[in-house]
Structures are given as structure tokens and as C-alpha cells.
Amino acid sequence: MAPINRIAQLSSLIAQQTTIIDDFFTHNNIPTPSLNPDALHSLHIPDSAAHIKAARDAVIEACSELKALLTGPKELLKFNWTAYVSVKAILRFKLDRSFAVGETTSFEGMSEYSGLNVKIIRRIVRHAILNHRFFEENVPGVITHSALTALLATNAAVRNSLVVELDEFWPAGVKMADAMEKWPNSEENNETGFTLANNSNKSMFSIFADEPERGDRFGRYFSGSNSAVDRLLEEYPWGEKASMVDVGGSHGSIAISIAERFPNLKCVVQDLPDTISEGASLLPAHLHDRVSFMAHDFFTPQPVIADVYYFRSIFHNWADKYCIKILQNLAPAMRPGARVIIHERILPGLEKLDSLDALRAINLDVGMQQLLNAQQREMHEWAELFGRADPRFRYLGAHQPHGAIRWIIEAEWQG
Incomplete structure (x- = not known):
């Protein structure tokens, strides 16, 4: 043949x-x-x-x-070790904002705007044109925007995302193997590539808490992804429930969406004190009797009795040992029949590893490793996690709504 x-x-x-x-x-x-x-x-x-x-x-x-x-x-096998240096320089010196979309500039104009000399500007810009389609130089020395730099120059959210990826995530990735060698098989979030990249002994969360400007930038990176609920409202029987706790629920966008759709359901949003204070101040007046905010650390015992405890994109921030603690701390409040819903990606099996969705999920999995020694999980790992936390959890399975990124992962407390 x-x-x-x-x-x-x-x-x-x-x-x-x-x-x-x-x-x-x-x-x-x-x-x-x-x-x-x-x-x-x-x-x-x-x-x-x-x-x-x-x-x-x-x-x-x-x-x-x-x-x-x-x-x-x-x-x-040849590694492009200069790949993103020009992009990072363009963002750092705001060359994308040095002239308006629809206008032209020159290397000299960019030099005057940034303070970098013309020779450096020429090298950086031409590298970015060839490697990333940043800018265009159709006439020698005359620079116009491409679609990419036009978008960067006019969309603050897109620009912020690229800055975070290059200033926060990329250096952590470069140092991940060093961290793995220094702290073999660590599950601690202050023994990571991010920690080494920042010459620190603190976790990413602690570093951002100490540097509010960086923390705010990082928060804005994820703010857009929090708007979609991935068909959670349609694909779970909220109408059969009387109460839910959104653990680590930030400003309460999910709880508010659920409360708006299901008027018989009461919701409690839990997060850190400053976040809770901000969320409470933004709560629509007509929901004050059904949505409340509570400062709570999910590594301490859960004080609220409810039908459902909901976690959105929380567990992928933590290694197994800490996820087990989070689940164990629910036990004091849980009553037989109470449910835990975990709403996040699941790593695909071998049969789906050639898809774009699999590539995104696996990239995120390694990203969580380099930032926090955390992980995305495969299907079988969720049942194992609940079992390791407490045998009174009965794992009910997981399903992915059509068109959704996240899965709805569920377990029941049997008491």
C-alpha cells in the first residue's frame, strides 16, 4: 500500500x-x-x-x-529566542500609541515620542513587522498601523491583556523549570516560576496584594471572561433550589444573574473583605433582599447552610492539597443532599488532544503550574479529589453545555 x-x-x-x-x-x-x-x-x-x-x-x-x-x-527544533522582545518593547514605550490610527509616522517620529534613538526604533519595529504583523512599512521609512497595532492603540482591554501576558506570565514560564528543579513536586504557590521571576518568596497573590497597580492590571485581565455564564443558568436546575453560596464570587456577577432569573432563590456571595465591600456597593437595589455579601476565607469552616455551594474558576488556582482543604471546610455547614458545583474547564482525554480547545486547555494547565503550582484537571481527577476530601461526598459527574468553555462538575453531600 x-x-x-x-x-x-x-x-x-x-x-x-x-x-x-x-x-x-x-x-x-x-x-x-x-x-x-x-x-x-x-x-x-x-x-x-x-x-x-x-x-x-x-x-x-x-x-x-x-x-x-x-x-x-x-x-x-530551532527556538525563536527573540520572538516577543520587540512586542514587549513596543508596549513598554507605547509605540502603538505614538500616532493615530489612519495616520502615518516615521522612525524619527517614534524616536521623538519614546526617547529611543532612531536605530533602535527601526530594529524593533521591523522585527515586529516581520514576526508579528505589528505595523506596516509599505513605503521605506513610512510606518502605518496594521490591524493588530490599530486594535492595541484603541482598545485598552486588549492592550492590558497583552501587557499582563508579557510582563507577568512570560517571565514566570521562563523560570518554571528552575522552580521545578529547586522545589521538586511542590504544591506550594510560593515555590513557582512566578516566584523566581519576581525574586521573591511570596505567592503571586501576595505579590499582587503588595503592588496594587499590578494587582489591578491582573484583575482587569480576567474581568472580561467573568461576564459569560457558559449556559449555567439554562443547564442547571436552579429553580429547584432555595439557596446558594457563591464561594470566591468576587463582585457577585454570577449570583446576581441567578437571582434575576430565579426569584425564589437566595444567594450569598463570599470573598475577601475589600472585594465584598465593592460588590455590595454595586448590588442593584431590587436584589437587596435576596443577594447578600459576606467576607469569608474558604480555607476556614463554611458558616452558611445552603442547598448549593458554587465555585467558578477557583479550584484551578490551587494544588490538590489545598483543594481538598477547601472541600473539607464545607463539611460543617453541609446537610444531606446539599450540592457542590465546580464550574471550570476539564482537560480533554487523548481522543480529543488534537483540537484547538484541547490546546487552549493544556496551555492554561501549564500556565497554572508556572504561576501557582496549580492545575487544570482531567475528568477522573474530579472524582478522586472529592473522594480524598471526604467519603461523604458522592461524585455525580460533569457535563459541558453545548458551546460552553466550562464544565458543570457536581457532587452531593450524603452526611
């Missing part, structure tokens, strides 16, 4: 799926993708067009594999 010609297979797949996507854009009057400054910031594919999203993912995955095959193992 002749060997499979993988590059031809991939090329054909890319052509077929791209045609499907292009036909969809044409039929729905959606502009074709572009990296020009006035391009759409993201592709407008509605949730109802699941087949188009699948086609897009297939093209991206195939392009990645095809590039790897045509690069070859030896070349693939």
Missing part, C-alpha cells in the same frame, strides 16, 4: 474548508478576513453557525500541521 501523502491531504482539506467559510461570508455579507487597520477585530461567526466554526478550527489545525511538516523536525 502506498504511503499516505499527508501534505496533499492537508492541502485539500484547507482548500475545501476555506471555500465553505468564504461562501458563508459572501452569502451573509461578512467582510473577508483582513489585517488592514480597518479590518474587523474578530470574525463574525454566529453561534448558530456551528459548522462554520468547526470548519475554521479545521483549517487552523491543518495549517499548523502543514507548516510543521513542511518545516521539518530539525528546523522545528
